[in-house]
Amino acid sequence: MTASQLAVEGLSIDYEVGTGRYHALSDVSVTLDPGRVLGIVGETGCGKSTLAHAIPRILPEPPARVVSGRVIFQGVDLYAVPKWKLPLVRGTGIGMIFQEPLNSLNPAFRVYDQLAEAVIIRQRREAGLAPMFRPEQENPFDYSRHPRVRAGEGLTGPFVGSVATDRARRPRVPDSVRGEVLEYLRLVRISDPESILGRFPHELSGGMRQRVMIAQALSQRPSLLIADEPTSALDVTIQAQVLTLMKELLAEIRTSILFISHDLGIISEMADDVGVMYAGRLVEHGPVAEIFGRPRHPYTKALLHAIPSRYKADGDLDSIPGSVPNLSRLPTGCCFHPRCALARRECGEDPPPALVPVDPAPTGRTERDPPHSSACRFFSEVEGLP
Amino acid sequence: MASKTPRVPVALAAGPSRSAIVRVGRPLRLLWRVLRSNPLSLVGFVLVVLIVVATALVYLAPAVIGVHYPLNQPSNALGQPPSWAHPFGTDPIGIDIYSNVMAALPVDLSIAFAIAVFALVFGGLLGLVAGFWDTRRTLGGAVSVVILRITDVFLAFPSLILALAIAVSLGRGVPQVIIAVMLTWWPYYTRLVRGEVLSVKHRQYVTAARVAGVSETRILFRHVVRNVIEPVVVYFTMDIGTVIVTFSTVVFVIPNVISFPSTNTSEWGVMIQNYQDSFSALPWTVLAPGLAIFLTVLSFSLLGDGLRDVLDPRTRRAMLETRRLEPAAPVEKAEEAESAGPAAPVPGTVPDVTGPS
Numbered sequence: 001m002t003a004s005q006l007a008v009e010g011l012s013i014d015y016e017v018g019t020g021r022y023h024a025l026s027d028v029s030v031t032l033d034p035g036r037v038l039g040i041v042g043e044t045g046c047g048k049s050t051l052a053h054a055i056p057r058i059l060p061e062p063p064a065r066v067v068s069g070r071v072i073f074q075g076v077d078l079y080a081v082p083k084w085k086l087p088l089v090r091g092t093g094i095g096m097i098f099q100e101p102l103n104s105l106n107p108a109f110r111v112y113d114q115l116a117e118a119v120i121i122r123q124r125r126e127a128g129l130a131p132m133f134r135p136e137q138e139n140p141f142d143y144s145r146h147p148r149v150r151a152g153e154g155l156t157g158p159f160v161g162s163v164a165t166d167r168a169r170r171p172r173v174p175d176s177v178r179g180e181v182l183e184y185l186r187l188v189r190i191s192d193p194e195s196i197l198g199r200f201p202h203e204l205s206g207g208m209r210q211r212v213m214i215a216q217a218l219s220q221r222p223s224l225l226i227a228d229e230p231t232s233a234l235d236v237t238i239q240a241q242v243l244t245l246m247k248e249l250l251a252e253i254r255t256s257i258l259f260i261s262h263d264l265g266i267i268s269e270m271a272d273d274v275g276v277m278y279a280g281r282l283v284e285h286g287p288v289a290e291i292f293g294r295p296r297h298p299y300t301k302a303l304l305h306a307i308p309s310r311y312k313a314d315g316d317l318d319s320i321p322g323s324v325p326n327l328s329r330l331p332t333g334c335c336f337h338p339r340c341a342l343a344r345r346e347c348g349e350d351p352p353p354a355l356v357p358v359d360p361a362p363t364g365r366t367e368r369d370p371p372h373s374s375a376c377r378f379f380s381e382v383e384g385l386p
Numbered sequence: 387m388a389s390k391t392p393r394v395p396v397a398l399a400a401g402p403s404r405s406a407i408v409r410v411g412r413p414l415r416l417l418w419r420v421l422r423s424n425p426l427s428l429v430g431f432v433l434v435v436l437i438v439v440a441t442a443l444v445y446l447a448p449a450v451i452g453v454h455y456p457l458n459q460p461s462n463a464l465g466q467p468p469s470w471a472h473p474f475g476t477d478p479i480g481i482d483i484y485s486n487v488m489a490a491l492p493v494d495l496s497i498a499f500a501i502a503v504f505a506l507v508f509g510g511l512l513g514l515v516a517g518f519w520d521t522r523r524t525l526g527g528a529v530s531v532v533i534l535r536i537t538d539v540f541l542a543f544p545s546l547i548l549a550l551a552i553a554v555s556l557g558r559g560v561p562q563v564i565i566a567v568m569l570t571w572w573p574y575y576t577r578l579v580r581g582e583v584l585s586v587k588h589r590q591y592v593t594a595a596r597v598a599g600v601s602e603t604r605i606l607f608r609h610v611v612r613n614v615i616e617p618v619v620v621y622f623t624m625d626i627g628t629v630i631v632t633f634s635t636v637v638f639v640i641p642n643v644i645s646f647p648s649t650n651t652s653e654w655g656v657m658i659q660n661y662q663d664s665f666s667a668l669p670w671t672v673l674a675p676g677l678a679i680f681l682t683v684l685s686f687s688l689l690g691d692g693l694r695d696v697l698d699p700r701t702r703r704a705m706l707e708t709r710r711l712e713p714a715a716p717v718e719k720a721e722e723a724e725s726a727g728p729a730a731p732v733p734g735t736v737p738d739v740t741g742p743s
Contacts, residue, residue, distance in 0.1 A: 056597050060588065062522065084602070091599025103590035108612040121599050213594070220598065 005224055005256045006032040006055065011069030013050055015327075016062060022327040024050040026280045027069070029355075031370070032224070032273075037250070037257040039271030039288065041264055041303070043324055047280040048260045049099065052228040055258070056094045057086055073224065092122050095222030097230040101210035105201035112197040115181040115216055122220045123177065184219040185212070187252070189245055207238035214242070226258045231266065243269060264307055268292050273370055276300045279325050279335040285355060286372030294383065296358045296374035298340045301382050334376070342378050353377050421692055430688020437685060441492045453485045456649035465668050474674035478664055483657075483674045490652040490675065494682070497560075498629040501567050506622050509572030512537075513579025514614075518587055518606050534580070537573035545570040546632060553636050553643060560644050567633055578621055582614040589613075616697040623690035627683030634658065634679055654679050 013025040025047045032038045040048050053059045055071055057078055071078045073089060081089075098104040105114055185193030188211040201209055210230065217225060227246070231239040243266060250257065259270050267274055267288070274291040276284040276299065284297040295301045302320045322339035325331055331338055337347035355373040358380075376382065421428040443451045452473070461480035468475045474483035516533040519526025540548065553566035586592065587610055595609050596602075634655030637644055644656060654675040661671035 053593075058593050058597055087596070087599050087601045089599075090597050093599075094597070096594070096597040098590055098594060100590055104594045106591040106595065106609055106613070117595075117600065118598050125599075216594075216598065 004031045005034045005074060006030075006258070007070075007072040008051070008055065009070045009072065011051070011054060011071060012067040013047075013054055013059070014065050014067055016065055020328040023280050023330060024064070024327060025054065026330075026352075028277075028280070028282050029069075030275055030282065030285070032256050032258060034223070034256050036272045037259055037270055039267035039274045040258065040260045040277055041262060041267050041274060042277035043303075044262065045324055045327070046277045048262070048277055049228055050280075051277075052096070052226050052258065052260050055224075055226060056090050056096060057083075058090075058096075088125075091118065091220045092125055092222060094224045094226065095217040095220050096226045097214055097217050097228065099229040099232060101206060101213050101230075104213050105209055107201055109200075110197065111185075111199050111201070111204070111212055112178075112181060114201075114212065115184065115219060116177050118216045118219045119177050119180045119184075123180075180219065184215040187218065188212075188215045189241070190215075207241070210238070210242060211245075214246070221255070223255055224258065225255050226260070228260045229262070230259075232261070232263075239266075246270070264292075264304065276303070279330060280327060281335060281352065281375065282355060283336065283375045284373070285370065287369040290372045296372060296379040296382050297336075297376045298342050298382055299336050302339075342376070342381055344378075347377070424692055424695060426688050427692025427695070430685050430690075430692060433681065433685030434689050437491065437495070437682060440488065441495055444488055444492050448489075451488060453488045454482065455485075455489075457481070457486050457489055457652055458649050465664075467668075468670055475668065475670040477661060477668065477671050483671055486652040486657055487654070487674050487678050489650065490654050490657065490678070493651055493653050494630050494633070494679075495626075497564055497633055498626050501564060501571055501629045501633065502622060502625050504568045505571035505575050505625075506618070509575030510579045510618060512572070513576040514583055514606060514611070516576065517580035517583025518602075518610065520584070530580075533576065537576045540570060540573040541577070543570075545574075546635060549632060549636050550639060553640055558643055558645070560646075563633065563636055563644055567629065567636065571629065571632075574625075575618070575621075579614060579618060582617060583610055586610050586613045616694070619697060620690045620694045623693055624687045627686040630654075630679055630682055634675075638662075 008028060008030045011025055011028045012023070015022040015024050028047070028051060030038060030040075040051065042048050050059065050064070054064075054066070055073070055078075057071070066079060070080075073094060076089075078086070078089065105111075109117075181197070182193045185196070190196065190208065190211055196204060196208065196212075201212070204212065214230070230246070231242050246257075247270065257270075259267065261267050261270075271288050273286065274284075274288050275282050276291065276297065278299050284291060284295065284300045286296075291300060292304065295304060299320075306318050306320060320339055325335055325338070331348065333346075333348040333350055334340070334343075334352050337343040340347065353375050355375050356379075357371045357373045374382075421431050440451065444453055448455065458481055461476065461482070463472060463476045464480045465478045466472055466476045466480075472482050472484060474487060476482055512533050515526070516530035520530045521527045549566045549570045552569055553563050556562035556566055592605060592609055595605050600609070634653070637653060637655030638659045641659065644653065646652065646656075657675040658672050661668070665672045
């Protein structure tokens with residue numbers, strides 16, 4: 001398959017809050033091929049979560065405003081389709097695991113209801129009872145298998161799949177829903193899934209809730225899964241469990257993952273490719289081994305250097321001098337130049353450099369790997385930095 | 387616990403279609419626990435049950451509770467204080483006050499329910515729309531701005547004054563007064579529901595439902611409404627009493643705004659208005675309907691308080707937990723406790739004590 005699963009092209013998003021305008025994303029472009037894991041790393045406030053929420057278009061607009069760019073999912077620009085069609089892409093097309101598992105389950109619904117809703121949505125779409133996103137067709141939002149279309153009635157706008165129409169012809173929920181719910185709970189290694197079906201989210205521990213969340217996202221078998229810091233709210237042991245689990249699941253359900261984290265260790269474990277973000281820009285992008293082995297952007301280098309090492313017990317922890325720039329008043333030129341050891345006069349004056357491919361491909365790079373590119377003019381000097 | 391005990395609540399074992407029926411039993415049991423732990427709400431609950439029973443008796447067997455028709459039947463007992471024969475006394479021409487007060491019960495209750503239900507449904511729906519689709523520069527945003535400005539107009543007026551003005555302009559008759567109060571009543575529900583929707587709709591679980599492919603209307607009516615409904619139901623319950631007071635006040639303030647063609651109907655506000663001249667000589671003629679209003683309002687308010695605790699899954703759980711801590715739960719009781727509440731810890735899992743964050 002030549003077409004990529006997801007292509008974000010030059011996406012710029014501003015937040016308009018009060019009088020200020022915050023440039024959360026500036027000209028971000030990434031692509032993700034089927035079956036691959038793209039990790040996005042960066043400090044807090046660099047736009048990782050904005051990117052994650054912008055892809056399925058769940059950013060509240062306003063305050064968010066898409067200034068330019070496109071998000072192309074399986075060949076369809078999601079920012080060009082009418083809003084009411086978006087639910088068809090979500091769930092079975094793009095699934096998401098959120099940062100805070102504690103708030104991501106509806107407190108009024110039992111675990112069973114939460115999961116059953118997701119399973120039923122997928123089953124109905126697969127059975128042709130609900131409209132489904134079909135990228136391979138000319139009109140990807142296909143209603144042709146919908147009973148009302150087959151009956152020659154036609155569909156009336158946004159009320160497709162609404163409560164009223166759903167209830168009117170909702171087929172009896174097949175017994176398979178319960179079976180599937182249990183199956184996915186087992187998949188996320190909940191040892192006795194039947195015991196938690198009747199529980200409310202507040203009766204589960206954080207780790208359990210996170211797994212229910214993951215089960216919910218997976219039960220829709222999305223072709224793209226966005227994991228927005230899925231483990232940051234968990235302690236280390238559960239984090240390890242969840243990550244192991246996700247890696248195992250990758251093999252079980254073939255899906256591409258956009259994995260967002262500020263934890264470089266997790267990214268190096270999980271990702272095939274890595275994008276490094278700084279102040280709303282993608283500053284370096286490439287296969288994971290090359291990014292971590294031979295970083296070609298001073299920010300990546302500094303970030304890797306700042307990882308606390310247990311072998312280096314003496315002295316202070318390393319950090320990057322300075323702080324993340326205010327997104328409403330970005331520095332001119334390269335955003336990183338005020339903190340950069342390599343910075344020269346042109347870094348602060350010329351417009352920010354674009355991502356350019358670095359070095360010839362080293363041995364071992366496969367055809368599927370993206371080229372290693374960096375947004376630094378002096379990437380060849382990065383290796384010489386401490 | 388016996389290993390064969392199904393750990394799933396019975397409701398779920400049968401699949402979601404039957405669970406809805408079985409789940410009705412659980413709130414009732416919970417209701418009882420909550421009522422026991424909160425004596426005032428128990429008082430309210432008992433009073434409301436009494437009111438409902440009395441209403442039914444007035445309809446079905448008026449003679450059993452001493453209501454005699456026709457209500458305006460004069461007798462020889464002129465202006466008598468309360469006695470066994472006339473529990474609330476009689477008026478200057480010997481009409482039994484007790485019969486009138488009791489006969490007004492179903493009338494006032496049904497009027498109050500009609501007004502409050504209309505306000506709940508109409509105002510609540512407008513509140514849902516105004517809260518959920520409030521993005522500026524969209525069709526929904528325009529609609530919600532219009533809705534909110536209209537509610538502002540209504541809320542800027544004291545609702546009683548407005549109801550009086552509308553009632554006067556509509557003319558005499560029970561439906562006219564009902565419509566007058568209805569028209570002033572819904573904006574409070576719109577505001578309440580909108581506020582709740584605004585606080586719920588940006589929660590992460592709504593976003594999570596959205597990204598799971600749930601349509602916007604379904605998110606609103608399933609995910610949002612379910613989390614908004616609790617304070618609204620509590621407010622509704624307490625509101626029943628307020629509606630009765632307002633309706634009676636309108637009827638009291640505007641002379642002869644309603645008159646019942648049938649001699650078998652009566653209304654508390656009308657009674658107070660009719661007897662206000664005899665208040666100093668025969669105080670029971672006014673105090674009896676006044677007391678009836680007071681008790682009805684009180685009982686619905688107390689019940690509303692209790693409902694608040696029942697409806698919130700978290701306080702509900704807390705109550706179950708505290709009850710379980712009292713004695714060490716015997717093994718054979720564990721099964722019963724489990725079927726009674728979702729919070730019963732399952733052996734082998736550690737009960738989670740972290741609250742919702």
